[in-house]
Amino acid sequence: MKHSNPTFEAVKPNIGSSFTSLKFQKNENIKSHVWHYHPEIELIFVCGGSGKRQIGSNISYFSDGDLVLIGSNLPHCGMTNENTNNDYEIVIQFKPDFLGETIWEIPEMQRIVNLLEKSKSGIVFSDKIKKNVGEKLREMHDLHSLERLLKFLEIIEILAITQEYKILNAAKYYLQTQIEDNERINVIFNYVKDHFKEQITLDEIADLAAMKVPSFCRYFKKITNKTFTQFVNEYRITHALKLLAEQPLSITDVCFESGFNNFSYFNKTFKEYIDKSPSQYRKEFNHIIE
Numbered sequence: 001m002k003h004s005n006p007t008f009e010a011v012k013p014n015i016g017s018s019f020t021s022l023k024f025q026k027n028e029n030i031k032s033h034v035w036h037y038h039p040e041i042e043l044i045f046v047c048g049g050s051g052k053r054q055i056g057s058n059i060s061y062f063s064d065g066d067l068v069l070i071g072s073n074l075p076h077c078g079m080t081n082e083n084t085n086n087d088y089e090i091v092i093q094f095k096p097d098f099l100g101e102t103i104w105e106i107p108e109m110q111r112i113v114n115l116l117e118k119s120k121s122g123i124v125f126s127d128k129i130k131k132n133v134g135e136k137l138r139e140m141h142d143l144h145s146l147e148r149l150l151k152f153l154e155i156i157e158i159l160a161i162t163q164e165y166k167i168l169n170a171a172k173y174y175l176q177t178q179i180e181d182n183e184r185i186n187v188i189f190n191y192v193k194d195h196f197k198e199q200i201t202l203d204e205i206a207d208l209a210a211m212k213v214p215s216f217c218r219y220f221k222k223i224t225n226k227t228f229t230q231f232v233n234e235y236r237i238t239h240a241l242k243l244l245a246e247q248p249l250s251i252t253d254v255c256f257e258s259g260f261n262n263f264s265y266f267n268k269t270f271k272e273y274i275d276k277s278p279s280q281y282r283k284e285f286n287h288i289i290e
Contacts, residue, residue: 019094019152023141027082028089035077035186040093041119042070043155045134046079049086050245052238053079054189055122057224058168059234061241063285067130068168069159071119072096075185090137092152111160122168129164170225184209185223196235197259202228236260237273244282251278 020040035054050063054077055070062079065086070076080089096116097104104113115123125133133155140151159165191208192200205228206216220228240258243249252263255278260266270278 018098018149019092021141021148021152022091022093024080024089024091026086026088027080035075035189037073037075038093039072040095041072041116042076043092043137043159044068044070044079045090045130045137046084047087047089047134047138049080049084050242051080051084052242053077053124053168054193056169057226057231058122059231059238060124060168061238061245062124063245064127065130065134067125067133069115069119069123069125071116071122074120074122076122090134090141092137112156115156115160118167121170123159123165124168125159125162126164129158129162133158188220192232192235196232196239197257199259199261200232232259233269234273237270240266240270240278241274241281244278245285251282254278 044066046062046066048065050061053060053062053066053068055068056074056076066079068079080086103109136151136155136158140148140155143151188205188209191205202213202216206213209216209219211219217228220226220231224231226234236259240254240260243254243257244251247254249257255263255266258266260269267277270281274281276284
């Protein structure tokens with residue numbers, strides 16, 4: 001399967017505005033297969049639904065919607081597709097200097113400056129913040145001009161103050177400056193996305209990256225701060241979380257559907273990533289839904 005290079009996405013602000021606010025109805029913004037980046041910082045609110053988020057080298061699962069902040073040039077896939085079953089999605093995009101460069105030097109902006117620095121690694125916010133900010137984003141989208149800007153600053157301030165968040169990429173994940181790196185990592189990520197249910201050997205993935213296995217292993221660890229095996233397992237566990245939450249499959253079937261060919265290894269790996277067994281996770285998830 002041929003994949004395109006990571007797409008540079010050109011973003012234009014709304015007319016009469018210094019930033020972009022877009023609202024997409026269900027299935028209107030299907031980009032979960034598109035690996036792209038842009039200099040604009042992006043705040044994404046998914047109202048309802050569940051799916052995978054792939055931001056930098058982090059692959060994780062969200063349920064009952066999502067609220068993420070993605071920094072400048074941090075490669076990511078879209079959040080929704082026809083299987084997400086979300087109500088709508090609001091996407092805010094703004095350049096780091098959208099208010100001018102000098103405004104970030106004033107003391108009142110220090111917390112927001114810190115937030116934008118953290119966003120270079122990708123941030124996901126808690127359910128409580130997601131609910132609060134989601135309502136404000138919906139209100140903001142219907143406002144115009146200065147009112148919209150003031151509401152947006154209120155939202156950013158809430159995100160800057162809260163401690164209820166998680167950094168998605170433990171080490172700062174910056175888009176590499178060399179184009180060949182972008183192309184190479186794109187090929188690797190997309191190959192994993194398409195073949196994670198199969199066995200992927202280091203030989204075949206190194207060959208795909210046009211590298212020797214030892215060089216590839218060093219390269220991948222440097223780019224993603226994790227081994228290739230960890231990356232593939234993370235993708236498989238994320239898929240398993242989705243199946244456990246949404247499908248009435250046995251845990252054995254979930255194991256094999258997620259690309260694991262050994263049930264005890266699946267259980268062990270699942271516990272390492274999630275801190276609980278697959279059956280515990282399903283039981284607790286169903287209890288929360290009820």
